[in-house]
Amino acid sequence: MTATSPAQYDVIVVGARCAGAPVAMLLAGKGHRVLLLEQAAVPSNMAHSTHLIHPMGLAYLEAWGLLDAIEERATSFVDWSIDLHGAFLHGAPPPFAGMARSAAPRRDILDGELARAAVNAGAELRDNCRVNGLLFEDGRVVGVQAKDGKGQSFSARAGLVIGADGPASIVAKCVGAAEHHVEPPLQSNIWSYWRDVPVDHLHITIREGAGAFAFPSSDGSVLVAANLLHGDFLRSRRRKKAAFHDMLRHIAPELADKLKQGTQVDRFFSGCTRSFVRRSCGPGWALVGDAGMKKDPVTAQGIAGAFASADMLAKAVDRGLGAAKTLHTELAEYERARDAWLLPYYNFTLRLAAFAKPSAEQAAFNHALATDPEGRSQLFGAVSLTFSPDKLMAPGNMRRILTRAALSRQ
Secondary structure (H helix, E strand, C coil): CCCCEEEEEEEEEEEECHHHHHHHHHHHHHCCCCHHHHHHHCCCCCCCCCCCCCCCHHHHHHCCCCHHHHCECCEECCCEEEEEEEEEECCCCCCCCEEEECCCCCCHHHHHHHHHHHHHHCCECCCCEEEEEEECCCEEEEEEEECCCCCEEEEEEEEEEEECCCCCCCCHHHHCHHHHHEEECEEEEEEEEEEECCCCEEEEEEEEEEEEEEECEEEEEEEEEEEEHHHHHHHHHHHHHHHHHHHHHHHHHHHHHCCCCCCCCCEEEEEEEEEEEEEEEEECECCCCCHHHECCHHHHHHHHHHHHHHHHHHHHHHCCCCCCCHHHHHHHHHHHHHHHHHHHHHHHHHHHHCCCCCCHHHHHHHHHHHCCCHHHHHHHHCCCCCCHHHHHHHHHHHHHHHHHHHHHHC
């Protein structure tokens, strides 16, 4: 195909990970001609993803026929144990579509399965391919300019270009997608992987200014992480190992002791992010996943949220392709519905990521949650995208939980 006659597709998806690959898979499965572009090799890991998937995410993987392959290598689990400023909560998050398990496959496993599913559905995948610009006609996006793995330039055209290329999205940059609800980095993670560490479910510890978490990952490993406020992380980033172990000994000594029984099997990773919501559609383009909304990872909502948003976007695109006016309306409704659903979780995540000392009222509520199964389930649902944080924190709901806790002590 020459530079003067670029290939024509119905949809070009930029980014082939946990948002882009499902969009490509779903649209190709509907018979649309889809080009899926990924700048990294497929499969490959991501250095800045702790990759916990809530039950909602596993429900999507099951519906897409991918869960068995994921669970062959990733140990799933049900229970959560959370130490919330000294209030101890143990139980399971609410199920979603009958799915109660969580899992944390490393990203080469997850993204590899998703990309294969997209190809099997009929999408054309090109990895090691960097998009460096968009094609415009009369103010509308009509394609992409890119270089393949050999450095050869090419262009491709489509009725819609979807940016699923993460927070630094080239698609968002080229269309000037406006941002709102912007917050600077609040906290940062330092983590690594161990074998032979007795952790069989999710453990979270939250304290003023700090946190820690651990859960089973893939191929027999356990991920263990320390949370530092962003300023503390910046001061410690050249001594990650020492900062990690210092934090664990300080706030989660039992977990620190468990590491002594195991063997570290990978280097220390670290990550932090600003948070933002972007305008996510316009003439000939749309954004999905972290390209359109990036939350602090403290609630681990990114992958499940990406799956659900990808499903929402694919349905909107399938309904709208073929008529520019209809597509514009469908994309606008996708963005509205995404924000209406996710913004309460976005704001809730930001509050948690501050690792602030709880007020006396909040501390009492935390301890009430520990003794109230319904309230605990609501909190776990607010973390796992199945119960509205606004409903959890509504004054009337808080009073009911506090009252039940008081009665249970009588």
